[in-house]
Amino acid sequence: MTAPLLDQLISALRILPGVGPKSAQRMAYHVLERDRERGAELARVLAEAVEVIGRCDSCRDFSQDALCPLCRAPGRERGQLCVVESPADRLAIEQATGFRGLYYVLLGRLSPLDGIGPVELGLELLGQRLAQGEVGELIIATSATVEGEATAHYLAQLARRHGVRPSRLAQGLPLGGELEYVDRGTLSHAFGSRAEVPR
Amino acid sequence: MTAPLLDQLISALRILPGVGPKSAQRMAYHVLERDRERGAELARVLAEAVEVIGRCDSCRDFSQDALCPLCRAPGRERGQLCVVESPADRLAIEQATGFRGLYYVLLGRLSPLDGIGPVELGLELLGQRLAQGEVGELIIATSATVEGEATAHYLAQLARRHGVRPSRLAQGLPLGGELEYVDRGTLSHAFGSRAEVPR
Known part of the structure; x- marks a missing residue:
């Protein structure tokens, strides 16, 4: 009964997390009724972002360049490396603490049942980095969940194998x-x- | 500290209703982490929708053609015209009731303080339609708010001027x-x- 393109838009909006059929509908109507210009802008930025944004070669966080701005920044303490599960976690630490070291973003956590092992998390890359001897402390900031703890355990062993001191956020x-x-x-x-x- | 393009994406997502800084961030990360393909699809559909979708010449609802599928549909009762405030309201009535007539979508309600008068709601077009004599009953389904009631009052007078019987949803x-x-x-x-x- 509605225009097919409108239906397509409503169902396409549902890929966004937390958006169900009702809010997708409300979003589509809102953009069409009031904000076509900024809707077009969102479409353009989204298309460019999924095309251009890749991973930082150093910390594996999202980045549109080979090295993300934080890894490129002068004056960061290169001896401390903080491992987080997601870019959002990195942002939270960056905003809440005075940490001046570098990060390593796993984009996930060990979860053998879901087929996510050390390879999927790019942990050999982290191993290579620890082997270079620049890092003195590996700050493990994975979640306090079962999988986060398993990941933390694995990371601590990896750190010790390379003579790096592992630490974990206080609980x-x-x-x-x-x-x-x-x-x-x-x-x-x-x-x-x-x-x-x-x- | 984050990639500028990622920042742009996060702020562009905030034009969607009900999306604050935290959920925009979560949406951007979700699309980049897991769903780039469907993210690109969303961008494409959104760009096309804001470009192509206009108003139906007959009911003023969103439509990508001159006449929307419902107005084109054979077998709808052309003597009953139901006036609603928004496409969402039309959809709700269509899904909840067995109404087989046609609709007229105001896309708003009378609100003199916001500069929304009869002209902005396209009410002269509705007047012309009522003047054609095809419509026997004008079902007024505006909200039960102050502005909705004022709009209903205006619509009822308009209907009577053209010899059309106005009715209002039961309260x-x-x-x-x-x-x-x-x-x-x-x-x-x-x-x-x-x-x-x-x-």
Whole structure:
């Protein structure tokens, strides 16, 4: 009953994460009713992005050049390498912390059941980098999930094999969290890993 | 710190309704990580849609042809014309009811403060159509908001001027709704408009 092209647009919008049939419809109508110019701009940028954006040769993050701006930046501490699962995680660390080292973006985590092993995550490339001797500390910032922990374990072994010190983000109570509402696993871990209060 | 093109993509995605900075970022990463092919398809369809899709000459709904498929369809009852505010409203009525007549899509509602008057809504076109004498009933399906009611009032007068019978969707308790949770206005209206129970 609707124009075929409009149907196509609505179903094409559903590839975006979190967009169901209703919101895809709302998005299509919104663009057609009010924002054709910027809709055309979105189409152009999207087409160019999927065409042009590749991986940074050094950190494997998304980049339109061989080296991403962060890897090219002078003044970053090259002795510290922080491994994250996704570009979003890298951005979160970059925004929240004063970390001045470099990153390595896995774009995933070890998940043998899904066929994602060390090769799929490009870990031999990471091994080669650690072998060069420039990196002194490998900061492992994978998620605190089962797969993230398995990946962290693998990465720590890889680091030690190349004489690099592995470290992992601290785990415990989130800051500002009420004890009552913290999940059991976190509470049990935090209790077990309690540290003496410094004088 | 991120690739400029990636930044452009993230900000371009924010023209979509309900998409803030976080979800735009997630969408961009999702398309680049997993779905470049369908991302390119979305870009193509979107570019074509904003270029090609216009308005139906008869009902003013979005259409890529001069007449939309519904207005062209044989077997629709041409004596009943249902006025809706948006294509989404038309779709909702089409899916929920057995209505077999035709539609007229306002793409808005009267809102003098925003500069939206009868001309902006194309109401003279609707007047011409009513003057042709083919339409016997004008079903007014604008929203039950203040502006929707004002629009309905204007449309009813327009219909009567052309000797067309105007009707309005019934208002009252929503089906399946618990009385306790119905808003005051609706409850007061439903109470005042109570009807005798048929034997």
